[in-house]
Amino acid sequence: VPRRPTLRDVAERAGVHPGTASRALDPALPGRVTEVTARRVREAARELGYAPDPIARTLRTRRSGLIGVLIPDLMNPVLPPIVRGIEETLWDAGRAVVLADTDNDAARESTLLAELQARRCEGLIVATATRTSEAVRALAGGDVPAVLVTRDVDDADLPLVAGDDAAGVMAAVDHLTGLGHDRIAYLTGPLELSTTIVRLQAYLEAMSSSGAEPLVRHGEAFTAAAGRRLTAELLDDRDDVTAILAGNDLMALGVYEALAEAGLRCPADVSVVGHNDMPFVARLQPPLTTVAIPQREIGGAAARALLRRLDGGAADADLRRLLPTRLVVRGSTMRRP
């Protein structure tokens, strides 16, 4: 059986000692070896099709080249682009991505975090944080660098990369007030998520600066079902609402359903705005006006932030990196009737 070649084979063929071959092949150390031997070794390596064994290297150097990526649920449409951005950036940097999905389960979160570390991941990218996750907070003190994506945890000095949701929500409120709306309701996601809080806060600020009275309903989850229930309740209580800002696009889907059920038209009777610009919302009827988030870039930026840290970068240089969002105006908003 033609075993894959080791450094020893290369050294033998080049007529040098394995140690020398190792030095010759290490690009970080030019001048540690004669140019002529370096050439001989490289040649032998090429002829043999030699590739260093990452496992053996890791055992020696303690660097595995593995980055753990923890996500809440890959089937949530916002995540694939983020994971994609992370993954392409890390592969390009010679790292491999170990993906783990918590299924939105806190217990699973801490299990998987431990598992990822046990498997010697050099760094962690975490998209599952709730404001109170202890397991995530503990990462701040730990010895494996971690970066949070999208979701932040309270009171921990962990770097975060996310979209500038606040700016997006403010733009959405401005858009609606610009269209003459002032009875604008906001439907939140679960309060244990930082994204919910950030968006809600922005809504409240924008409303107060426009002098309009805020109107908030809290949802138990970022789902269409929650959006639908909240909207139905809202319409029962108040018949003067002319615009609804949904915590995210999934909830906006539920808003559409509830409006249709109540015999209200969108946007003729009620304008609707979502958040995230997930795939295909432009193809809904009506096409959804929403806050677009640069998901893939967020993933890439998170990966780069982690790489910087792994290369000994300053730990405090780039806490809280917010990437620009933008309001995409489509057919679900119009001038107040």
Next chain:
Amino acid sequence: VPRRPTLRDVAERAGVHPGTASRALDPALPGRVTEVTARRVREAARELGYAPDPIARTLRTRRSGLIGVLIPDLMNPVLPPIVRGIEETLWDAGRAVVLADTDNDAARESTLLAELQARRCEGLIVATATRTSEAVRALAGGDVPAVLVTRDVDDADLPLVAGDDAAGVMAAVDHLTGLGHDRIAYLTGPLELSTTIVRLQAYLEAMSSSGAEPLVRHGEAFTAAAGRRLTAELLDDRDDVTAILAGNDLMALGVYEALAEAGLRCPADVSVVGHNDMPFVARLQPPLTTVAIPQREIGGAAARALLRRLDGGAADADLRRLLPTRLVVRGSTMRRP
């Protein structure tokens, strides 16, 4: 610095030799060690918070516990559920998933396949195959077990797990003929994908057995743009088409666009059927009738097939496992006008 404990530390504390400690901690070998020493060792391990180093273990045993998963593009809506199914099954079996995305690039495919193997992945799940991918075909002879998902490669004895697309397409044609249609066009995806061929073949068979004349257009990609272009061309040539079967849902989106552009209504003038039942197609206008594929189950089944092989299962027991698909009838199909 309180270095994490090694097996040596555990052995020392338990007063035994490292080799003995190793045996005591190995769950696969009961009876290789006295119950009393086993207990002592386990106790010591617990007290020290010992966790075996997976890297060292891998170097020794050649088994990394890592499974490489190669996908064409995570942002293609069919993939997240598949990856999810793979990932949850493998974690439950104590394996970790290394995810790599080729971005539909053949060169990247072979690079990443090599990289995954260099990183000592014990097994591979490949969703990127084209009918001719050499790099994938080479896996058949290789020493790391591989399972294909959804996309097959020609002339290679690699196990495949996929949805039963043929049955789905036949059901779709039957559904349409049952509604009185006989001018049913089929829009294919790229011919280098096995899924395209399987679906097309099924369409041709179903048409011939119903005695209707087949009407096929070939698309260069499974995209909305392709679906749109093909439909526009089709409508230019033939004004008698009353139903269109799209290669997948993305193409069906394009069909919707082209019909609207041509001033034709769906389903009143033309019925449309998609394939995949990707998220949110039920919310299109009209809701899309489509062939649903059990994506998550396919992922799970692929993972289990690989695990079986890793445990020395027969290599030929389960080549070509097809999971049942089903036609989901929604609003885009109706009785022929």
Next chain:
DNA sequence: TTGAAAGCGCTAACAA
């Protein structure tokens, strides 16, 4: 500049 030797932490073959 190169060779020699040790060792990362673990497991498996062999010996006692």
Next chain:
DNA sequence: TTGTTAGCGCTTTCAA
């Protein structure tokens, strides 16, 4: 049943 020994493939001191 347990201890001993060797070695997975690599890097990195230390000497020459």
